[in-house]
Amino acid sequence: MSRFKAHTVLPGFNLALGFTVLYLSLIVLIPLSSLFFKTAELGFGGFWDVVTSDRVVASLRVTFVTSFIAAGINAFFGIIVAWVLIRYTFPGKRIIDALVDLPFALPTAVAGITLATIYAPNGLIGQYFAAHDIKIAYTPIGIVVALTFIGLPFVVRTVQPVLVDVEAEVEEAAASLGAGRWDVFRRIIFPAIFPAVLAGFAMALARAIGEYGSVIFIAGNMPYISEIAPLLIVAKLEQYDYAGATAIAIAMLVISFALLLFINGLQWWSSRKGGR
Amino acid sequence: MKLSKLNAALIASALTLALAGNSYAAEIKLLNVSYDPTRELYQEYNTAFAKYWKAKTGDDVTVSQSHGGSGKQARSIIDGLDADVATLALAADIDALATKGNLIPANWQTKLKNNSSPYTSTIVLLVRKGNPKSIKDWDDLAKPGVAVITPNPKTSGGARWNYLAAWGYALDKNKGDQAKAQAFVGKLFANVPVLDSGARGSTVTFSERGIGDVLITWENEAYLVKKEFGDDKFDVVFPSQSILAEPPVAVVDKNVDKHGTRAVAQAYLEYLYTPEGQEIAAKNFYRPTDAKIAKKYEKRFPKLKLITIDKVFGGWTKTQKDHFADGGIFDQIYTKK
Numbered sequence: 001m002s003r004f005k006a007h008t009v010l011p012g013f014n015l016a017l018g019f020t021v022l023y024l025s026l027i028v029l030i031p032l033s034s035l036f037f038k039t040a041e042l043g044f045g046g047f048w049d050v051v052t053s054d055r056v057v058a059s060l061r062v063t064f065v066t067s068f069i070a071a072g073i074n075a076f077f078g079i080i081v082a083w084v085l086i087r088y089t090f091p092g093k094r095i096i097d098a099l100v101d102l103p104f105a106l107p108t109a110v111a112g113i114t115l116a117t118i119y120a121p122n123g124l125i126g127q128y129f130a131a132h133d134i135k136i137a138y139t140p141i142g143i144v145v146a147l148t149f150i151g152l153p154f155v156v157r158t159v160q161p162v163l164v165d166v167e168a169e170v171e172e173a174a175a176s177l178g179a180g181r182w183d184v185f186r187r188i189i190f191p192a193i194f195p196a197v198l199a200g201f202a203m204a205l206a207r208a209i210g211e212y213g214s215v216i217f218i219a220g221n222m223p224y225i226s227e228i229a230p231l232l233i234v235a236k237l238e239q240y241d242y243a244g245a246t247a248i249a250i251a252m253l254v255i256s257f258a259l260l261l262f263i264n265g266l267q268w269w270s271s272r273k274g275g276r
Numbered sequence: 277m278k279l280s281k282l283n284a285a286l287i288a289s290a291l292t293l294a295l296a297g298n299s300y301a302a303e304i305k306l307l308n309v310s311y312d313p314t315r316e317l318y319q320e321y322n323t324a325f326a327k328y329w330k331a332k333t334g335d336d337v338t339v340s341q342s343h344g345g346s347g348k349q350a351r352s353i354i355d356g357l358d359a360d361v362a363t364l365a366l367a368a369d370i371d372a373l374a375t376k377g378n379l380i381p382a383n384w385q386t387k388l389k390n391n392s393s394p395y396t397s398t399i400v401l402l403v404r405k406g407n408p409k410s411i412k413d414w415d416d417l418a419k420p421g422v423a424v425i426t427p428n429p430k431t432s433g434g435a436r437w438n439y440l441a442a443w444g445y446a447l448d449k450n451k452g453d454q455a456k457a458q459a460f461v462g463k464l465f466a467n468v469p470v471l472d473s474g475a476r477g478s479t480v481t482f483s484e485r486g487i488g489d490v491l492i493t494w495e496n497e498a499y500l501v502k503k504e505f506g507d508d509k510f511d512v513v514f515p516s517q518s519i520l521a522e523p524p525v526a527v528v529d530k531n532v533d534k535h536g537t538r539a540v541a542q543a544y545l546e547y548l549y550t551p552e553g554q555e556i557a558a559k560n561f562y563r564p565t566d567a568k569i570a571k572k573y574e575k576r577f578p579k580l581k582l583i584t585i586d587k588v589f590g591g592w593t594k595t596q597k598d599h600f601a602d603g604g605i606f607d608q609i610y611t612k613k
Binding site: 116217223224240244 | 477
C-alpha cells in the first residue's frame with residue numbers, strides 16, 4: 001500500500017479509492033455480475049445455442065454494423081462541427097453549441113418517433129427519397145439515422161477541448177513554411193485530435209450498441225433484416241426467458257468490451273506516437 | 277405535419293400518472309395497470325367510477341393508469357409495480373401473475389362474471405378509404421402486392437390475437453389442415469413490411485406514416501382511428517370470421533391487501549359490469565357483455581362468426597407454447613432468407 005501512496009502528494013487516497021470501488025460495485029459490477037449468474041442457469045452449451053442461433057447472430061450483425069457506421073459518420077461530421085465551433089465566430093454560435101447536446105436530453109423514444117415521422121415515405125424528408133425509390137424509415141438505413149442522432153454529441157465534445165489547445169500559431173507557421181491546407185490538417189491538426197476522435201468514436205459506438213428506445217420505432221423490426229439484438233432480448237423477456245435474454249446481453253457485452261479494448265489500445269498507441 | 281392525437285394521448289396519460297401523486301389526504305388511490313388500446317376507455321371510466329364511489333361512500337378515489345404492451349405490463353407487476361387491478365389483453369398474461377408472480381390465486385378467472393371479462397372485442401381489418409385494394413376477407417391479405425400491418429406476436433398481445441384469427445380462418449377453410457394453415461399465415465406475414473413491437477405502434481405506422489394497405493387490429497382500435505382521423509380516411513372491413521377476444525380483469529390480491537384497498541378495487545372491477553360501465557365500454561368500442569346494452573349498440577358491433585382460443589387452440593398455455601415460444605410455429609415462419 002505504501003508503495004502506491006508514495007506516488008502522490010494528495011491526501012485521501014484510501015478514502016477516494018474506497019469510494020471508487022464501492023461506487024463502481026453498486027452501479028456497474030454487481031448488476032453486471034448478476035447478468036452472468038442468471039445466464040449460468042443455462043450452462044455453457046445452452047448459452048452457446050442461444051447466441052449462435054441464426055436469428056440472434058443476424059440481429060447482432062445488424063446491431064454492430066449499424067452502430068459502427070453511425071459512429072463513423074459521427075466521427076467525420078463531429079470533427080467538422082467541432083472545428084466550426086472552435087475556429088470561427090459567427091452569430092448564433094452559442095445556440096448551435098447548445099444544440100449539439102440536445103440528443104442527450106431528449107427521451108430516446110421521442111427521438112425515434114420523431115425521426116420515423118420525418119423519414120417515413122410520407123414524411124418531411126422521407127418523401128424526397130421515396131420519390132427516388134429510397135426507403136429510410138423501416139430499413140437498416142433508418143437504424144443508422146437513429147443511432148447517428150443519439151451519438152452526435154460524443155465526438156464533438158471530445159474533440160472540442162483538444163482543438164482549443166492546438167494553437168493557431170502552429171498552423172500559421174506551417175503555412176508560412178509552405179505547407180498546403182491539406183498538409184496542415186494531415187500533419188498538424190489530425191495527429192493532435194486523433195486520440196480524442198477515437199475516444200468520441202468509442203463512446204458513440206458503445207451508446208449505439210445498447211440503444212433500444214429510438215431504434216424500434218424506425219427500424220421496421222423485420223427478422224434477419226432490421227431486427228436489433230436488444231429487441232430480441234425484449235422478446236425473450238416477454239416469454240419469461242430471463243436466462244436467454246441475459247445470454248444475448250452477455251454476448252453483446254463481450255463483443256463490445258473487446259471492441260472498446262481495441263479502440264483504447266489504438267488510442268494509447270496513437271497518443272504515444274504523437275508524443276503527447 | 278400535425279401532432280399525433282394518439283401520441284398526445286400517450287403523453288397525457290403519463291402526465292395523469294405524475295399528477296395523481298400530488299393529491300391531498302383522506303383520498304383513496306388505485307393503480308390500474310392495463311394494456312395499450314384501453315387508454316381512452318379507462319380515462320372515461322375512471323371519472324365515472326370516482327363519481328359513483330363518492331356518491332356511495334363519500335370517499336374520493338383517484339385511479340392512476342399505466343399502459344403498455346400487455347406482456348410487458350404483466351412482467352412489471354411481477355417485478356413489483358404496485359398495481360391494485362390488472363386489466364390486460366389476454367388471460368395468459370394475468371395467468372403469469374399467478375404462476376410466475378404468486379400474486380393472485382390460480383382460479384382468478386372464476387372470481388368475476390364471463391371468465392372475468394367485462395367486455396369483449398374481436399379482430400377486424402382497417403383499410404384506406406374506398407378500399408382501393410378491395411380487401412374483403414383474410415384471403416386478400418395473403419395476395420401478392422398487398423402490404424399488411426400487424427405488430428410482432430412475440431412482443432405484442434394484440435398481435436397474437438391477429439395471428440390466431442388468421443390461423444383460425446385458414447384452418448376452417450382447409451378443413452383443419454394445420455400445414456395449409458401455416459402456409460397461409462406464412463404468406464400473410466411475407467406481406468408485412470414493418471413489425472412494430474406493440475399494437476399502438478402499428479396503428480401509428482398505418483394511419484400516420486401511410487404505410488400498408490390494411491391494418492389488422494382490435495375492433496376498438498379500428499373505430500378509434502376512424503374517430504381520430506375522420507370517417508373520410510379509413511374504412512372498417514369485417515372479415516367473414518374472426519376471433520373472440522376476452523380481455524380479462526383481476527384484483528391483484530397481494531397488493532390490495534398491502535394497500536388496504538381490496539373493497540374499492542373489487543368495486544372498481546364490478547362496476548365495469550353495471551349498465552353504466554357497459555355503456556362506457558360500448559362507447560369506447562368494446563363489445564358489451566350485458567345483453568341489454570349489447571342490443572342497443574348492435575349496429576356498431578355486427579354479429580360475426582367468432583372462434584375461441586379454448587375450442588380451436590386448446591387454451592392460452594398450449595397456444596403460447598405451440599405458436600409463440602422460441603422455435604415455435606411463428607419463428608418457423610421467419611426463416612433465414
